[in-house]
Structures are given as structure tokens and as C-alpha cells.
Amino acid sequence: MNEAAGAGSAGPEPIIELRGVRLGFEDRVVLNGIDLAVAERETVCILGGSGAGKSTVLRLILGLIHPNEGEIIVAGRDMSTATFDEVLEMRRGIGMVFQGAALFDSLTVFDNVGFYLFEHTRLPESEIRQRVVEALEVVDLDHDDVMHLLPSELSGGMRKRVGVARALIHEPRLLLYDEPTSGLDPITTRTIDGLIRKLQRELGVTSVVVTHDLESAFRIADRVALLYEGEIVFEGDPEEMRHSDHPYVREFIA
């Protein structure tokens, strides 16, 4: 799909670049020197076992936490040294799909999906409604059915899809997914995977997907990176991963 696959440095200027990122909490090391580059319009899956620090990578990219060492360059700016206002500005180009969808409990689906526009634009409500309807159509939800429901009234798969719709309402260049398919049945999982591919194809967004689901990763990724004990032990396209003889990779895909 993309020429940048493989080495990661060959293609166009990367939109995300992690260089020598280290992060530790009081008693343990989470990331021990991570290097990762994601090129424009590419879908990269970060794989790894539970507690390997996968979600932490997304939080670093968003500037929610800062590394102890290293640089995190997003669209040409270093997130770890950016000011609060710069970070807010950066996040406007990023959409994030959280693991449990993280929909606001007290707001309806309409208010959740339209949240960004209500907060940051002065668009009239009719226009926001139009955009919300479009976003819900992209994720294959019937807006008449769900618009006025509260998150507690949705099924797991629907919640995830609403989460995706909320993440793309402001047309970001970059979408981050934290375990988009965890806790879903195989059919819904395939639907969500298809959705991730569709967004990449039709809207041309760059995606970083954190998952522990190997099948999903092979379905959607241009490139995969495998995290193990705070380090990236494998990076390459899915086909290479299948034939890798790295012991942990073999154990992981077995």
C-alpha cells in the first residue's frame, strides 16, 4: 500500500517519529528506548502482550504523558517539549479512539459525536447535526436510531463505532486506536477492522492501531511493530512477521 513499508525511513517525511523514547515509573521501566516512524497515509499496528506498554505509546503521541528521555515528533513538532497551547493545537489534527470508547456518560450520542465542534467551532447546530449524521454514516450507524441514546444504552460494538465517529468528526489527519476490537465478537471485530481500512482508503488518514489481536493486525496493517519488555523486537510488514525467526515473534504468533 505504501512505499514507506519496511524500513520506515525510506518513504516521505514521517508524520510521527519516536526517537529513543524511554519512560519509567517509580519502580519499573515501561519503555526502554523506542524508535518508530509512521509515514503519511500508513496504517501501523503496535502489537504486544498485556502490559507491554502499547497504550502508553499512544498517550505519549498525544502528549498526555511525557517521556523521561527521547523525542516524539508529531507533524514536525516535538510533543515532549511543546507548550500546553501547542499541545492543544497539535491534538486538533489527531483523533483518538479509546479502548472502552470513553464516551461521555452524561451526553447523548449526538452530543458526544458533536462534542469537538460544539467546543471549538461556532457552527450553527443544524450544521453540526449534518456533520454528526455524516460521521455516523461513515461508521455505518443509523443516525435516526442512535442519535438520542445515551452511551449506557448502546452495545459494545456500537459504542466503539460511536467512538470512531467522535474521533473523526473534525477530520483529523491522524487516527489513533487503542485496542479497537478488544471484547468484541469475531463478526463485529471484522466490521471494525473493515472500518479502519475504509477510513484509511477513503479519507487518507494515517492510523496507529494498538492491539493484541494478531488476526486484526494482519488484516489492517501496512506495517507492524511488536513490543516486548519495553522494546520493539520486530518491525516490518505482516508477511515478514509471519516468517520471522525471532524467538519472541515465533512465540507470539504461534
Added chain:
Amino acid sequence: MPENTLGAASVLVARNVAGEPNRVKTPDRTTCMANLDGASSLLGYPAVRLKQLAWHTQEYVRLAGRAAVGMVSRPFYPRDLVVQLDSVGVGSLGIVFLTGLFTGMVLALQSAVEMEQFGATIYIGRLVGASTVRELGPVLTALMVSGRAGSGIAAELGAMKVTEQIDALQTMGVDPVRKLVVPRLLALLIALPVLTVITDLVAIGGGLLIAVVKLDLTADLYMRSVYQTLAQTGYVLRYIPIDFVMGLMKPLFFGAIIALTACHFGMRAGGGTEGVGRAATGSVVVASVLILATDYFLTQILIALLIE
């Protein structure tokens, strides 16, 4: 990272209990330290507790500062303020009414026992009026609101924290302090003085009920004695009784304490649903102690400023 110290501490405890053989096998320095940390948070080992306390204090003060800035600078969230005023203020009316009523009644009843010995039951109004307006009104209202609204805020924000809703806010370029903390702080600053006045009035009414029904005083005698005590302490700016000023200054401080403590605990919640429960409990305990301690020092200061 300072985030999540509470959660981290409890994780250490859990790991320590489960990983007992581990310590025996590898007695190197780091594991020993980890075990020491774990044991200490279980036993309340002073050094670690002090460190935690210092960290909490620092974060608390920082939160207060950011909330103060958020109160006077854009963006504002008036709709959230209205929602909070309704839930914190209107929602606390019932509990505040009951608190006031029974406090006033019991005060009248208790003081009657003593005062009857001297034939001084006509002064019951003084006692009820002075003690509720100066002390019991503000303090009991604050404690009750802390138990009801404070714990609710801590649990709500705690749930938002553990389900990543607070992260989601930040991701969408919204400052959680402005969106969540400021409306709750403002709501308590507005609602608590009003609730305190209601407690005061209901308590005086409760005393009146007992005075008339049980002690055969006339309502007129009782109320006159209530007014007297309020007039006696003196006035600020000639017309405002000092007791009123004291009684209305306190809820401002208590309201800030309740809101900030609840938000601090809620936004630091970690460790899933259990963490939410811990946040709610912690916020009520800490807020209550802070309210009682602040009450003493505030009274001291106000007496020095206004009366002496």
C-alpha cells in the same frame, strides 16, 4: 511520574502480598526497597506517608491555582455550572433541612435541662441562635454537603478518570480543570452559603418548636432572645451583625474545600472501580477533617479581625 501515586501504592501492597517468595529469593536492594514501600503503605510507615502527603498537598495547591485561573478566564462553561448548581445545591436541600431541624431541636432540649435549674429557660433562644449561626450551621451543613455532594463529585470524576473520559477531554483539546472542576467549585461557592442560611433558619425554627411545645415558652420570648444574641456581638459597617459575617464567610471556605478535595481525589483515581470507591471515601474523610480544622483557625482569625 507523579500521576497515580495512590494507585501505585496499593499495587505495591498487592504485589508484596502475592510475591512473598520473590523477596526471599532475590534480596537485592531494589526489591528490598519495593517491599519496604509496600509494607509501609500497609502499616502507615511514616517516611512514605509523609512523601505521599507532600505530593498530595502540592497537587492540591496546583489544582486550586489552576481552578482559580479558570474561574476568571475563558472558556467558561455556564451550562455545566447550572447543572452542578442543581445537583449540588437543590439536591442538598432535603438533607440540609433535616440536619437543621434536628440540630435546633436537640440544642433546645439539651440546654433546657441545664437552664431549668436556674430558671433561665428564656435564654434558650440565645443559645440556639448563637451556636447555630456561628458554628453548627456552617460546619454541619458543610459536613453533610461533603458527604452527599463531595462524595458524588469524587465518584463521578473518578469514574470518568478510570474510563478514560478525562483523557478523552484532553485529547479533544478541552482543559478538564475548566470543564469539570471550575463549574463544581463555583456551584459550591454559591450553593453552600445559601444552604447554610437555610440550615440556620430551620435550626432556629426547630428550637422554637421545642421551646413552645415542650418548655412552655412563648414564640415571642424565644425569638426575641434569638435576636438579642445576634445584636450583642456587634456589627460590621454598622448594620451587618458580626455573627452573620462569620456565618457566611465560613461556607465560602468550606465550599472551596469540598469542591477541590472531591475533584482532586476524583481526578487522581486509579485502579478501576475499586479506585472510584476509594476516591469517594478519601475525599469525604479529608474534606471533613479540613473543614473542622479550617473552622477553628478561621474562627480565631475572624474573632481577631472583627471583635477585638
